[in-house]
Amino acid sequence: MGSGENITEDNRRVLDWISQVLRPETREAALLELSKKREQVPELALILWHSFGVMTSLLQEIISVYPLLNPSQLTAAASNRVCNALxxxxxVASHGETRGLFLNAHIPLFLYPFLNTTSKSRPxxxxxxxxxxxxxxLVKNDSSEVINFLLTTEIIPLCLRIMETGSELSKTVAIFIVQKILLDDMGLQYICQTYERFYAVGTVLSNMVTQLVDQQTVRLLKHVVRCFLRLSDNARAREALRQCLPEPLRDATFSPVLRDDAATKRCLAQLLLALSDGAEAPITGAYGHGQHSLLPGAMS
Structure with missing residues (x-):
């Protein structure tokens, strides 16, 4: 069988599964098969978006789980099924041609009830x-359109809570999202605009540093350092961080774990240089009040 025939056969099966998504009795198996194929079919996002009724069916799957969230009744089977839809x-969120359509339909908001859960169970x-x-x-491609949309939603507080209480993997993805928001100029301006927003982000980052003293997880540490480094690009945040950057980032606490990570070591050195006395003259009263007690560990 030639490669052309293989591709045709694959596409035929994908279209069969797409049609099966529309029928409740065949949907679960079709979602599973399509989720397995998503890396192998480059145009799958376009097929999903433009096939009549498919996005509605995916949203039905998501909404059907809401009643199981509180009180916590989510089974492993129900979690697996909705995760295939996700x-x-x-x-769709990853594809350049469908990302904007996905945002304009405000589909990310359907996921926020899931991010708002606190149960530690595996499902x-x-x-x-x-x-x-x-x-x-959504944030991977450094799109200002995406960041501007997210800033109008509750994504930052949702991510901050997961950064404090989630599993290591969830913490890593949550801080990656916050880092991407910070790397956007609008995102940095938004977070540093008020004392309360800066305090919320800075407190969680500092708490993570405290946890990392024991855990020494380089994957999380590199994101924490990059977030602090990006915050230091803002004049008011930089002055506040001069007072309250967590001590373990200033001393040699993390030297062993950073021994083989030259990039993060360089970022940490840049951060400390930016906050040093020799760097740019400090601005008095960075946030107008209480800058000496912005973050845990800065209390005297």
């Missing part, structure tokens, strides 16, 4: 992680 949404953890993956796919 994997297909991630495919809930998997649901949060997969939902974060959809938002992570």
């Amino acid at each position: 994997a297909l949404l991630q495919c 809930f953890e998997y649901l949060r992680l997969t939902s974060l993956g959809v938002i992570g796919a």
Whole structure:
């Protein structure tokens, strides 16, 4: 069988599964098969978006789980099923031609009830992680349109809570999203605009540093350092950080874990240089009040 015939056969099966998504009795198996194929079919996002009724069916899958969130009744089977639907949404969110359409339809908001859950059980953890993956796919391409949309929603507080209480994997994706927001000029301006926003982000980052002293997880540490470094690009935040950057980032606490990570070591050195006395003259009263107690560990 030639490669052309193989491709045709694959496409035929994909279209069969797409039609099966529309029927409730065949949907679960079709979602599973399509989620397995999402890496192998480059045009799958376009097929999903433009096939009549498919996006509605995916949203039905998501909404059907809402009653199981509170009180916590989500089973592993229900979590797996909705996560297959979320994997297909991630495919749509990742594609350049469908990302804007996905945003304009405000589909990310359907995921926020999942991110707002706090149960530590595996079905809930998997649901949060997969939902974060959809938002992570949106921010991956450094699009200001995406960041501007997210800033109008509750994504920052949702991510901050997961950064404090989630599993290591969920924390990693949540801080990746916050880092991407910070790297956008509008995102940095938004977070540093008020004392309360800066305090919220800075407190969680500092708490993560405290946890990392024991855990020494380089994957998380590199994101924490990059977030602090980006915050230091803002004059008011930089002055506040001079007072309250967590001590373990100033001393040699993380030297062993950073021994083989030259990029993060360089970022940390840049951060410390930016906050040093020799760097740019400080601005008095960075946030107008209480800058000496912005973050844990800065209390005297």
